[in-house]
Each structure stands twice: as C-alpha cells, then as structure tokens.
Amino acid sequence: MKRLALLSLALxxxxxxxxxxxxxxxxxxxxxxxxxxxxxxxxxVGRIVFSSICDKLxxxxxKLAIVPQLALSHETSADGKTVTIKxxxxxxxxxxxxxxxxxxxxxxxxxxxxxGSFRKPELGSVDKVEVVDPLTIRLHLKQPFSPLLAQLTDxxxxxxxxxxxxxxxxxxxxxPVCAGPYKFVERVQQDRxxxxxxxxxxxxxxxxxxxxxYLPIVDGTVRLANLRSGSLxxxxxxLATDIKSVRxxxxxxxxxxxxxxxxxLTINLSNGPKANTPLAKDARVRQAFDLAIDRDAINxxxxxxxxxxxxxxxxxxxxxxxxxxxxxKRDIAKAKALLKEAxxxxxxxxxxxxxxxxxxxxxxxxxxxxxxxxxxxxxxxVTEFATSLKQSExxxxxxxxxxxxxxxDPDGNSYSFQVCGQPQNTNGYCDKEVDAAHAEARSKSSxxxxxxxxxxxxxxxxxxxxxxxxxxxxxxxxHTNRLEGYRQMPDGLVRVIGLKLK
Amino acid sequence: xxxxxxxxxxxxxxxxIIVSMLIFGLQQLLPGDPALIMAGEERxxxxxxxxxxxxxxxxxxxxxxxxWVKGVLxxxxxxxxxxKSSVSSLVAEKLPVTLQLAFMALLIAIGxxxxxxxxxxxxxxxxxxxxxxxxALWGLSTPNFWLGxxxxxxxSVTLGWLPASGYVRLxxxxxxxxxxxxxxAFVLGNALAAVLMRHTRSAxxxxxxxxxxxxxxxxxxxxxxxxxxxxxxxxxxPVITLLALDFGTLLSGAVLTEQIxxxxxxxxxxxxxxxxxxxxxxxxxxxxTSSIYISLNLLADIAYMLVNPRLRG
Numbered sequence: 001m002k003r004l005a006l007l008s009l010a011l012x013x014x015x016x017x018x019x020x021x022x023x024x025x026x027x028x029x030x031x032x033x034x035x036x037x038x039x040x041x042x043x044x045v046g047r048i049v050f051s052s053i054c055d056k057l058x059x060x061x062x063k064l065a066i067v068p069q070l071a072l073s074h075e076t077s078a079d080g081k082t083v084t085i086k087x088x089x090x091x092x093x094x095x096x097x098x099x100x101x102x103x104x105x106x107x108x109x110x111x112x113x114x115x116g117s118f119r120k121p122e123l124g125s126v127d128k129v130e131v132v133d134p135l136t137i138r139l140h141l142k143q144p145f146s147p148l149l150a151q152l153t154d155x156x157x158x159x160x161x162x163x164x165x166x167x168x169x170x171x172x173x174x175x176p177v178c179a180g181p182y183k184f185v186e187r188v189q190q191d192r193x194x195x196x197x198x199x200x201x202x203x204x205x206x207x208x209x210x211x212x213x214y215l216p217i218v219d220g221t222v223r224l225a226n227l228r229s230g231s232l233x234x235x236x237x238x239l240a241t242d243i244k245s246v247r248x249x250x251x252x253x254x255x256x257x258x259x260x261x262x263x264x265l266t267i268n269l270s271n272g273p274k275a276n277t278p279l280a281k282d283a284r285v286r287q288a289f290d291l292a293i294d295r296d297a298i299n300x301x302x303x304x305x306x307x308x309x310x311x312x313x314x315x316x317x318x319x320x321x322x323x324x325x326x327x328x329k330r331d332i333a334k335a336k337a338l339l340k341e342a343x344x345x346x347x348x349x350x351x352x353x354x355x356x357x358x359x360x361x362x363x364x365x366x367x368x369x370x371x372x373x374x375x376x377x378x379x380x381x382v383t384e385f386a387t388s389l390k391q392s393e394x395x396x397x398x399x400x401x402x403x404x405x406x407x408x409d410p411d412g413n414s415y416s417f418q419v420c421g422q423p424q425n426t427n428g429y430c431d432k433e434v435d436a437a438h439a440e441a442r443s444k445s446s447x448x449x450x451x452x453x454x455x456x457x458x459x460x461x462x463x464x465x466x467x468x469x470x471x472x473x474x475x476x477x478x479h480t481n482r483l484e485g486y487r488q489m490p491d492g493l494v495r496v497i498g499l500k501l502k
Numbered sequence: 503x504x505x506x507x508x509x510x511x512x513x514x515x516x517x518x519i520i521v522s523m524l525i526f527g528l529q530q531l532l533p534g535d536p537a538l539i540m541a542g543e544e545r546x547x548x549x550x551x552x553x554x555x556x557x558x559x560x561x562x563x564x565x566x567x568x569x570w571v572k573g574v575l576x577x578x579x580x581x582x583x584x585x586k587s588s589v590s591s592l593v594a595e596k597l598p599v600t601l602q603l604a605f606m607a608l609l610i611a612i613g614x615x616x617x618x619x620x621x622x623x624x625x626x627x628x629x630x631x632x633x634x635x636x637x638a639l640w641g642l643s644t645p646n647f648w649l650g651x652x653x654x655x656x657x658s659v660t661l662g663w664l665p666a667s668g669y670v671r672l673x674x675x676x677x678x679x680x681x682x683x684x685x686x687a688f689v690l691g692n693a694l695a696a697v698l699m700r701h702t703r704s705a706x707x708x709x710x711x712x713x714x715x716x717x718x719x720x721x722x723x724x725x726x727x728x729x730x731x732x733x734x735x736x737x738x739x740p741v742i743t744l745l746a747l748d749f750g751t752l753l754s755g756a757v758l759t760e761q762i763x764x765x766x767x768x769x770x771x772x773x774x775x776x777x778x779x780x781x782x783x784x785x786x787x788x789x790x791t792s793s794i795y796i797s798l799n800l801l802a803d804i805a806y807m808l809v810n811p812r813l814r815g
Contacts, residue, residue: 032774034540035586042544116553121546173586189585189592190774191669191766217667217764221651226666229658386534386779393538405543423545 023501024211025483027494028223028235032190032216037173038158039110039117044405044492047155048236049214051493052195053094054178056157057085057104058149060408062257062489064319066149070099070159070179070202076445080144087135092200093161094183101131106162108139111155115170121423122156123148144443146450150409181207181496190216208500227252227478233501234479234486236494240303240359246478253481255488256474258308258315260406262413265367265399265468270428272395274351278344279376279398283464285348288338290468292374293367294330299471302362308472312458313404313413315472320410320451322458335374344375352378353397355388364401367470392426403473408491410454411442418461427466434460510803514796518789522574525788526567529781535559536779540583557583557782570785579789580782582775589786592771597790600767602672603683603690603760604752608745610691611698616741618695619702623710624729634699641696650689650762657685667764686763690756694748701744705737712736738809746802750795 033046038054041047057071068074072086091099108129111119125145130138141148151157164177176184181203182195193214197207215232217223220239226232228249238246238254246254267286268275278285295309311327314320354364361382368378378399383391392400407413416422419438420430434457441453461467475492484500537553538545554560558569573580579589622634658666664685670678709715710733718732719725753768760769768787775783 034584037586040586042540042542044543116549116556118541118544118546118549120549121544171586188766189587189595190770191764215668215764219762222654222667222762222764225651225654225659226668229654229662229666231658231665231668384534384777386532386539386777389538390534393535423547 022211023209024213025209025234025496025499025501026213026215026232028226028232029214029216030220030223030237031218033193033214035173036176036184036187036193037170038107038155038160038176038178039114039119040170040173041155042118045216045236048492048494049193049195050155050158050178051180052182052212052496053176053180053184054155054158054160055091055180056153056155057087057159058153058157060150060153060489060491062487064260064408064490066153069153069157070104071152074149080146080443080445081141083139083141083148084132085137085139087137088202089135091179091202093159093164093179094177094198095161095164096200097161097163099159099179100134101137102134103162104137104159105129105131106165107159108137108156110160110165119156122151122154144445146442146445147409147411150407150412153408182212185211192216203497206497208498209496212496224478227480230480233483234477234494236475236477236492238476238478240306240474240476243304243306243476251481252478253483253486255477255479255486256306257488257490257492258317259473259475259492260314260318260408260413260490261404261473262310262313262315262406262469263363263401263403263471263473265470266392266402266427267466267468268395268398268400268427269466270430271426274395274398275428277350277398278342278348279350282342282344284338284342285344286468287463288335288342288374289371289376291328291331291335291338292371292376293468293470294370295327295470297330297370298363298366301366302359303471306476307474309470310472311462311469313417313467313469314410318410319447320454322451322455324455325458325462330370332373339375347372347375347377349377349379350398352380352399352401353388353391354380354382354401355385356382360401363470367401395426395428406491410450411438414438414454414457414461415442417467418457418465429461429466431460431464434465507804510800514800517796518793521792522571522785522789523567525785525792526563526570529776529784530563532776532779534779536583536781539777539779553583570782574789579786582780582783584775584778584780584783589782592783593786593790596766596768596771596787598672599669599765600753600756600769602679603687603756603765603767604749606683606687607690607694607752607756608749610687611694611748612745613695614691615695615698616702619699620706620729620734622699623703623706626707634703638696638699641692641699644692646689646693646756646758647762649692650686650759653685653689654762667762669763669765682763683765686756686759686765689759689763690752694752697748698741698744701741702737705740706733709733709737735809739806742805742809743802746798746805750791750798753791753794 029045029048031045033049034041034043036049055070057069058066059069061067070088070091072088075084087101087104093099111117112123125141125148126139127142128140132138159179161177165172181198181201183198185194185196187193196211201207217226223235224242227235246252267279269280279289299305299307299309308315309327310316312321354360364380368380371378391397404413415438416424418429419435437453437456441450444450444453475488477488479486482502485498489495537550537559540553541550558566581588582592618634622631625631654666657664665682669682672679715728715733718728757769757773760767772784772787
C-alpha cells in the first residue's frame, strides 16, 4: 500500500513537472481566421496567427521603422528601380529545408503569380526577382516605389518553404510551412489553431513558450469572461466599454497602442445617381459638414475618451501626420455660414449607411445629432457588412461610416482611396493634382520628401475630398499578469518573441 | 409496413431536389458579392476576377447549380472559398459536435420536460402544477444568449467550475468534453424542456379524461400504472413528433448558443459561412441537415407505429 502511494505520488510529480515543461499560451481571437496561406490570406485576424508561424523579410518596430527579420539589410539604387536584399544565413523552414535566395525568389514569385493571390497588387511594382548569390536577392521594379519595403513587412514578405508549397499547391494554407518561431500543428475550423515551438528557429533563444493555441471567440463579453476565468491568457480586441473592468482586475493587464487605421465618413461624390446631393457637389457643404462634427465629443461619449480623435488618414501620433492641418474644432456658426454661402436652404437629407455593430451604431447616432444642428438630416441605415461593401461599390449610399484597418506605410492608408479609379475609391473622388502628389510620394524614398508630397495631398483632400476622417481606434489587448514581456505594436498583431508565461 | 416505408422513402427524392433548388436559389438572393466579401480590404479588380472565375461566380446561376448538383451526386460537396478545405471534411468535422450537443440537450429536455408535464397534468391545479407552469414560462421566455452569458458568469467566472467556452472532442477527453458541453446543452435543453412540458401536460390531460383511463381505474389498477402505462403511452404520440422535429432543429444548428459558447458545430459554421457568403459551405450544410431532418421525420413515423398499434395497418 505504501509503495502504491509512493508510486502515485511519483506519478503526480512527473505529471506536474511535465505540465510545467509544456507552457501553453492560449490566445482568444475575435474572429475565425481565413486560410493560412500568405498569398491567399486577407484577414486581419489571420495576420495575428501568421506572426507566430511565418517570418517576413522585414518587420516594423513600435515607431513604425522598418527592421530586418529574415533579411539582414537592404539597399535601394539611386534611381529607385532596384532593391538589393541580403538574407539572414542559417535559417531553416519548419520542414528542415534551407531558407536562401532561391527560396526567397520562389516565395515572392508565388505571391506574384498564384491564382487568386491578394499579394499581386501589393507587389505590383516588382518586375523581376533576381538571385544574386545564395544569400542575396535583387528586386527589379517597373518604377520607383518607396512603399515596397513596408509591403515586405507584411504578408507579401512572408517566406514559404518551396518544397512544401509546391507539394500542396493551393491547399498549402491547410498546413502552412514557413520559417517562423512556431510551427503549425493542427487546426479545427472555428475552434482552434495549435502551433508549437520550432526547435531550429534562427532566433530560438528568444522563444520561451512551448505551445500557442489560438481560439476564436466572437463575442467580446464572452472572450473577456474566458480571460477572467483563466481559460485564456490573452485576448485581442477588448471592447472599449470593457476597459474599466480589465483595469480593475488585479490579475489582468491591458496593453494598448494607437492603431494604424482610421474610422471615417465617406461621402459619395460621383458614384451613380445617389451622388446627386449638395454635399457631393459643393466642397463648402462638405466643409460645413466637417465643422459640425465634434470629434472629441464622439471619443468621449462613445469610447470614454480612450481613442484618438483625428482628421487625417494617419493618426496625430504618426510621423506622417501633417501638423499644418490640425483636428478642426467644432464651429456650428461657421458651418451655417458656409451653407448659406453655398446657397443651401432647408435641411439636406442624406442616406447614411452604417455597417451593423454596437460601436458603429453609437458613433452614427452621435454624428447624426451633431450635424443636425448645422442642417443635415442623416437617415441612418444599418446594413449588414457584406451588403454594405457591395452597396458602396454600387454607389448605393450618400454617406458611409467605414474604417480601414491601416497599413504601416501612409500610402496604404490613402492611395487606393484618393486616387482616381483605384479599387477602394468607391466615392468617385478624382483630382489630377492629388494623383500627381501621390505618384511623387511613391517615387521618393526619403521621409522628408514624401511628407512634403503628402502635404500637397492633405491640402486638397482634407478640404475637398470625399472622406472625413474622425478617429483612430486603440489596439486593445488584455492578458493575464502571468504573461511577461508583452508589448503592443500599432499594427495590432500579437508578437510572440520574448514572451514568458510564469 | 413495408409498403408504407417504400412510399415514404420515394417521397424523399423529390423533397431533396426541391430543397436543393431552394437552398441554391435563396442564397443567390442574398445581397453582397462573395468575391468582394472574401477579398475584404484587399479589393483588386484583377484578383477579384480571378476568384470569380475560379469559383464559377461569373457564370449564370443554372450553370452553377448544374455543377453543384453534379458534384453532390459524385459525393463532392465543393470547397470552402474562405478556408480552402472541402465542405465534406467540414461537415464531417462539425457533425459529431452538433450531434453530441443536440443529444445532450435532448436528454436534458426529456429528463426535465416529460416528468414535469406528467406531474402537472396529474396534480392539476395544485402547487405542483403551478410550479411546473412557472418553470415552462421561464424556459420559454428566457433568451438563450442571456441565459448563456449569465451561466458563464456564474459557473466560470465566479465559481470557476466549468470552462467558459470552447470544445473538447469526446474521444479526446470525455470528462473535459462533458464539461465544455454541459452549459450549452442546458441552455438549449431548457427551452425545449419547457415546450415538451407544455405538450406533455396537454396530451396527458386529454388522455386522463378518456374512457380507457376510467376503465383502467375501475379495474382497480394502481394509479401509477394507470398514469404511466395507459395514459402516458397514448399521450406520447404528439410528443414524439415534437421531439423529432426539435431534434432536427437542434441539428441544423443552435446558432446563438454555439456562438456564445464557441462550440464549433453546424450553427457556427453556417453563420460564419452566410456572413462570408461562402456559398458552397452553406449549401453543403443545409443539404446535410435537411437530409437528416427528413430522416428523423421518417423515424418519427416509425416510432408512432411502435407506440400506437392502431397505426400498424
């Protein structure tokens, strides 16, 4: 009997020690990610998972500077048309295949040629990828394109094992093989994605957690309840209304960073018959509309002052923010004067399309009551998200409350929305001077030069343009205080290097 | 009996054809473009065109329908646009989850609803009856999502007895599996128990007033035997129909409950697929659930015959 007790004690002891050895970080996601193929993926939540399994050529730091990851350095030629990238030596993919210039060329060409690849437009400026030596590649560009490096800090810069990718074809996303700190173990759709520490990772000394399980839990309240009950260690997209209860809980920590994206009001300027409104036709009316909005009040009322009011496609904290054009103060008298000058009499009735969601609805109602004082009658039309995308494409709206998740380079937040005929430009805004200034910003590589070019864009777009930018969200992540070393980056991704679970 | 079964089985074929057309046709009415919603923020016209071509979204609906039916007949339910995995594998992955949840919910509903119904009928207009009615009213009028969240706060956050959400497969760890499904099963079973109680009660009241029950009593049978053997057996026919239909409903997905407890079953799959306009998945799941639904109705018909000899013509 005594021996039995000893034996069971030993067994319990060994179980406890194996539990200690196997640390598992459980992350609650707000959505179920889409396919885990860097070429075919398109969701924000998918990028959170990629950040543990697929390393990229470059990464960004907290100040949005580009830092090397699988690359060691880069050099852009004087004419801006070639970019030479030195690669990190002794890097292996999860299947043991070496990462070298050939593999990098393969990955980039896969992004560029695969059917249905969403990376095609991102790498559209790349004409040819040349292998210079086993650890150097050179990208030949069709024309100078300064946002290219920023593209390589995201999915377009993710490297896949050529052997695994060739074998799997378009099913690669069901079992991705990359060169990140964790390798893919299994996925149960809508339930979990499990990854485990990759023993041959190039930076393995900085990886301390053995396993990560990603669990999609759509409801924000339930996600938080799971964190509080200890079923999860970290959750993303904490609701702004839950910030207080996270702060009040001694077992939890809140990490935040101003997001790269924005929320704005898109005005239909010339897309279809619905664009026939004084708001679309006269820039003064749009200015009046802008002046009627109290951005600070929206932030206070809906988000307890946690977000950042803004008026540009980048936040006031971004190095590309144009200080010359500060966030306008509300001025009803001036708004009314502008409307009078424009010859508008009586209220302007507008169809206001709002994607369904508690926060968006609240923002819409606050905006509605603010602009009503200046003489705008917004008819809120809450629309399911997929439908709202289609209707914005068709021009079936007059004002559309829609945000953008944001990119690290300002080009990603502006070009496609502001330049004539671009895919995201469903509002029909078109101005040759703006287009030229955007082209200039793309061709220059120094930040000062680019910022100057964007100043020209801002001067036009902020007064006459189709989008009234109103605020920038905070990336809100809550985690248990057992987790050490967590730092929130503005892109919202959960970076796992250096994390420790006590 | 055999003739009846053959007849019923033959009826299934046109039903399934109509169902398949309905599924296909109705979801085309959904506003929104699958390629556009799939692309999300990455809308490049060239890539969108490639996706439309790849999934035949650029072809007329009858052509799309033809290819789908052709696939179904060869056992291929298509591929999820969003996840790139086959619909059959998704169905195979989710069906056991939903079956388990539906079974547990049904057990809870039967275990609570039928006894409560019997008691309230037999003890009509006593405190027992009032209590059972109160329970039924509560069960029917409590929204699932609210009860679910309250239970999570009580049993997971405050007491820490049960995991707040998630799912563990039965084969993996049966204890953990029961722990993750007991709350959602209760939430689901709760509403169903109330419906069952009401139906059992009214069927029992009717049966208790019949001549054969009076005869049984007159024979001097013990009251328990009168209630359970004579009245209950006859009262069960409508309740069985109800059970079969409700089990079908449970299978087609306890949408809200699965969403709250993050149970990766049919309900969650179908909601995500509708929001993402992942047509192939919606079609596949609806086809499978409607087939199950039809089979359950058939089983209910057979069950009638077993409990009620008069139908065995």
